[in-house]
Amino acid sequence: MADLNNIQYDENSIRSLDWKEHIRLRPGMYIGKLGDGASVDDGIYVLVKEIVDNSIDEHMMGNGKTIEIKISEHRVEVRDYGRGIPLGKVIDCVSKINTGGKYDSGAFQKSVGLNGVGTKAVNALSNYFKVQSYRDGKTKWAEFAQGELMQESSEETASGRNGTFIAFEPDNLIFKNFKYIPQYLDSMIWNYCYLNAGLTINFNGQKYFSQNGLLDLLRDKTDVDTIRYPIIHLKGDDIELAMTHSNQYGEEYYSFVNGQYTTQGGTHLAAFRESVVRVIREHFGKDYAPEDVRSSIVAAIAIRVQEPIFESQTKTKLGSNTISPDPTSQTVRTFINDFVKANLDNYLHMHPESRDAIKKRIEQSERERKELAGIKKLANERAKKANLHNKKLRDCRQHLTDAKNDDRFETTLFITEGDSASGSITKSRNVQTQAVFSLRGKPLNCFGLTKKVVYENEEFNLLQHALDIENGIENLRFNRIVIATDADVDGMHIRLLIMTFFLQFFPDLVRNGHLYILETPLFRVRNKKETIYCYSEEEKKAAVQKLGNKPEITRFKGLGEISPEEFGTFIGENMHLEPIILQKEMSIQKLLTYFMGKNSPDRQKFIIDNLKIEKNIEDLVAIS
Template identity: 60%
Template sequence: MGMVADYGDEHIRTLDWKEHIRRRPGMYIGKLGDGTSADDGIYILIKEVLDNSVDEYMMGFGKSIDITIADDKTVTVRDYGRGVPLGKLVDVASKMNTGAKYDSKAFKKSVGLNGVGIKAVNALSDAFLIRSVRDGEARSVRFEKGNEIADVSESGVGEKNGTMVSFHADESVFGSYDFHMEYVESMVRNYTYLNAGLTIRVNGQAFVSKNGLLDLLQENLGEEPLYPPVHLSGEDIEVVITHGHGYGETYYSFVNGQHTTQGGTHQTAFREGIAKTIKEFYKKDYDAADVRTSVIAAISVKVEEPMFESQTKTKLGSKEMGPNGPTVRNFIVDFLKTELDNFLHKHPETADILQKKIQENEKERKAISGIQKKAREMAKKVSLNNKKLRDCRIHLTDKNDRAEESMIFITEGNSASGSITKSRDVNTQAVFSLRGKPLNCFGLTKKIVYENEEFNLLQAALNIEEDMDNLRYNKIVVATDADVDGMHIRLLLMTFFLQFFPEVIRSGHLYILQTPLFRVRNRRETRYCYSEEERQRAVDQLGPNPEITRFKGLGEISADEFKEFIGENMRLDKVRLTKEDPVADLLEFYMGKNSMERQGFIIGNLRIEADYVDNLI
């Protein structure tokens, strides 16, 4: 037997902490990305540093934090808290499992739970500096890729106490990247909503919130709510609740200042508590769905030693509040039972509006229940043999490391579906094929979702009929041709989601796939170009007379080539909804009766670049 017989210590190799982080960055910061998506690693790095400064503010130290992002992509975060103890500066930045967060007395309810965050930033930066100032004494330590290269102490400095961290994310790990300031600002806004009174300056621009979560809701309402938002706070909990006019339910949920975009035990308890309290208040056994349809709400809780389901902390898994306290669920349900009930007793005008809304929801639900039953049966039969859906193996609901990579492409026509189906990753990428243009559902009631076979199968494939808790794919990607017809299909699909499932958009799951408009190649190299500028650059760089192909539709791109555009280099535009985009007006313009105006707008905006989605949403 020619095998190695002795298996001793020398065969076991322990990766040093920084090597481990650099080899497996995904375990620490989710995905790498190039900055075009809000959850890309470069933003998680800023977050990890910022969390420590915000924790200081939560403990009562420092009223403001300064963030600067320089042209060379160096990020600096300076707080005015106590400053890291000078003797611990090196440990905090480079020793795994050291940090004050383990000692519950120093940081009762912090996000930066395990002291890994800042070490990950250090290991993934080609330049990292941490500097602490405490009562005239200062110490600065510099690192490169996690290796310490300088350590300087000073005394008699005139700076305010606090900690400064400066880093440059390593392009040899992240590849080429850019910070999109709107994502940084959106993250910073969330921090200010959760910490009323904290000022965070980004490149000099100050963000501050006086009314906490109430400001968050009002900033994000795409419509006038039915009644003024109900704002309730208690120790370790703050909630805001109102109802809008549309379908679906929308929640913004946070734990210890962390935006839990995928919800978790606290959000489930919040939904349950709202329905339970309201039903008991009216002493009527309303269906929970009728109570919650059109709800727009936010919740923030502080939990000791929260258990998150991943290092990126997007979903809370904790059942317990603390070693002896009530469960998270009981804590939230009990709070609503007391506070929301009191509020409704004191504000009969709000209670009346709310009851009318619930009765309307009930009436509509009953009107479609018969047709719904038939549609469900049909969807069940079809799901065993859903010709429209070519599913993938891993879904968002699975306990799998790659669950968050799951996505579904909604595409039209056999040739496009064929190319995507052949070139997709069958583990994480599903394809749903439309037959021609979907129905324009503007102004129609939810009944149409069940009457229209395609819409019914689509909601069944996504599994969003009841709520968003069991959404099967993290990204829903509209993949249509870059021509007038393709754009119209996009609008029809956006109308479907805006009208019936706005929470898909509000919680950031809907995307548009950008596909290249040109291929430019010579004998040595092939470049794919997404805009006229990129084409021009490629022509200039590839030398005389390269071959240029203009892609008119997805079907023209061969399956082998398609791999390029839905793999690592995939470019996606997220469809977003903000206060500036009143849903009703948008829908009226794009999908209402003014078809000549709209057609003129579409054709006028169908520039050769692929970024025209920004003009739509």
């Protein structure tokens, strides 16, 4: 072992990194976690957002009503029709840290970002990056590779409308095996439109447009048959909100600051949740429990503040306590509370039908909570005892709630069925960030049941405690919940039953992108020199063709058949995860009724139409 006391420490030990070296060395500081695109918060989506945010800021300033976006698997192009970057600063704005127009609060009063880093991070983390500005009949462009200027034009005459064009291709050395998932992009672009009523975004040939802002957002996120009263939509200076109550469990929020979707909430969301309870209590003159007032609420809130302070570069949680840097300005809490108090109270006085519906929903939640109280106490005592010797949970050492831990976003809970499958994963997992919860068989079909079953069913109750989501997902212990079952009929059925549990009782886990399916190889193709794992019939054919001379082909029929040594390669850096994504127009109740309700001719026809019969391995002819 080296003698640490004798290591030389002098001027030569001190090194200064230039801007692009630092971004490439520590990308997580600028764009959060890297990932391959399977998670909605992976870095490749942050790259898109950083560029589009600049175009949105231009629109907010009254410059440009249309944004053109094209995204393929590995390339992004964004063209706005704002003022265009001043031609003499085109290169500086994308390659000099802390350079931008947003430092002048007169030009960008309430923009998304003020640190001058975002576009530079995209540039540094891209294999190819191009910026082109059109301004008053002239244009200038520059091209970069990994932040290095490769070539630039002089100012040229151009006929294009004023605005800025950015194209980039994320660096595949940093974002390994990445691909953009269309549903995540679709959701991102709709949010931009909801928050900027009247803005048109043309994305891959499709037009996105919202006339009514957050009202449209909630209309798209709720089912008219399940909400208890018409959506309340209130707007004021620098604040907009929409809310209703439904029949689902939990609370569902969509919160935004200066057009930024704050998935982790922050001071504005905390203030809104608090204000709704206070106003409802005062309006009805009753000391309702906060959880009864907010149970089944579906709401969206958007505010605009000067120079917002976010808790990270990815801007997913607001940390600002005041609505402007002026020390005499209102706090975020007071600003939101005053607006909700005046406007929501007035609304309820003017709409007695909605007022009565809210009262009934609160009283229903109160009854349900009291009915559950006894069984919750017994179930939680049982769970506490089980947690001391919980054979179902093989926990890991780090968790999502470890705020200072850089690896917390990698924390994963695998839900498996049977001893053999859970044994393979347990032996091959990363004990720092990967935990395993083992089912003893097929879980109960909980469709149509009340939350009482979560406490009566020991397995569900232990799973709820393993995740720490009894009172919502704020204390969720794992960033990814991965269903790991065999790729056969029984395994598919178990997947559906687990998904039903989460959708029925904890839908916000799914909406916030925490639920996944583990994909494991269907085939192993090998000869004496090389082994190739294949996730589809097409990959298997390609592997057979590559190895030639009749290689050995193994069909994996269950997770328990895969050795722990092999399994370790499937849940490591190149793990294949399929996210469970709820489409914008998808109603959870209708979805569950279709797949998990009483047998229906429609479902039977769907299964028959989509049934695939796989040939036996022995019948397949190797391609030489």
